[in-house]
Amino acid sequence: MARFAANLSMMYTEHPFLDRFGAAARDGFRGVEFLFPYENTPAELRQRLDDNGLTQVLFNAPPGDWAKGERGIASLPGREEEFRRSVASALEYAAVLGNTRVHVMAGLIAAGDDRTRHRKTYVDNLAWAAEQAASAGITTVIEPINTRDIPGFFLNRQDEAHAVCEEVGAANLKVQLDLYHCQIVEGDLAVKMRKNLSQVGHIQIAGVPDRGEPDRGEVNYPFLFDLLDELGYDGWIGCEYRPRAGTSAGLGWARKWLGK
Secondary structure, X not given: OOEEEEEOOOOOOOOOHHHHXXXXXXXXXXXXXXXXXXXXXXXXXXXXXXXXOOEEEEEEOOOOOHHHOOOXXXXXXXXXXXXXXXXXXXXXXXXXXXXXXXXXXXXXXXXXXXXXXXXXXHHHHHHHHHHHHHOOOOEEEEOOOOOOOOOOEOOOOHHHHHHHHHHHOOOOEEEXXXXXXXXXXXXXXXXXXXXXXXXXXXXXXXXXXXXXXXXXXXXXXXXXXXXXXXXXXXXXXXXXXXOOOOOHHHHHHHHHHHOO
C-alpha cells in the first residue's frame, strides 16, 4: 500500500511553515518532506515531528545560493569544499530529524561548459558524500530534473542518473524518481519503474503538465500506484506538487490512502 509524504515546501503554503506539520497530520499524512530545513533548528523541527506523529522522509542538502538562482553544487568544479560542508550540514540535521534519505542537487551547467569535467566532479563528489552518509545510515539520492522547470540543470534523464550511480558503485547512492520530471523529459514511466525500481531510493509525484494534484493530466497515477504495489515498493512517495486551490480541499485523490 502506497505511503504518501506531504511536501511542506509546496503544500500547505496557506500556513506558516512550522504550522504545516500539524495541518498535514490532520489530513492523515504520516510522513513529510521539504526542500530545505536550514532556516529552523533541528530541535524545532524534531519537536513538530514528534508533536504530530510524523516521520521525516527527505530533504535536500544545501544547494548553494538558492536566492541567486543556484540549484545545487555537486557537479560544479571548484566548489568541492563547499559541497563537503553542505553534506556535513545535511547529515547533522538528518541525525536529529531521523530521515534516511538526503537529496543532493547536481546544479546548473551553461551551454559552453565542459560537460565531461562537470561529470567527473559530480561522480567524485557523490562518492565522497555516499561514504560520509553510509557511516550515518543515510542513503544519498540524486534526481533528474526537467529543463523546463530548471533550465540548464545538469542531470535530466533516468538512464544518466543510473549510470552515475553505477560508476560510483556505492550501495547507498540511489536515484530519486520524480514521475513529474520523468514524464516531461522522457515518459515510458511504467517500463522505467519495472526496469530500475531496485535502484530507486525515493519517488515523487505531481500532475503533468501543471504540477498540481496528481488527479488529472497525462499520467495515470492510480495505475502506477498499483504497479508499485505489484513490484513491492515499500518506500515513501513524496507529494511534491502545488495545490490548485487549498491543500486540504485538493486531497480527494488521496483519501483512499490517507484514511480520510
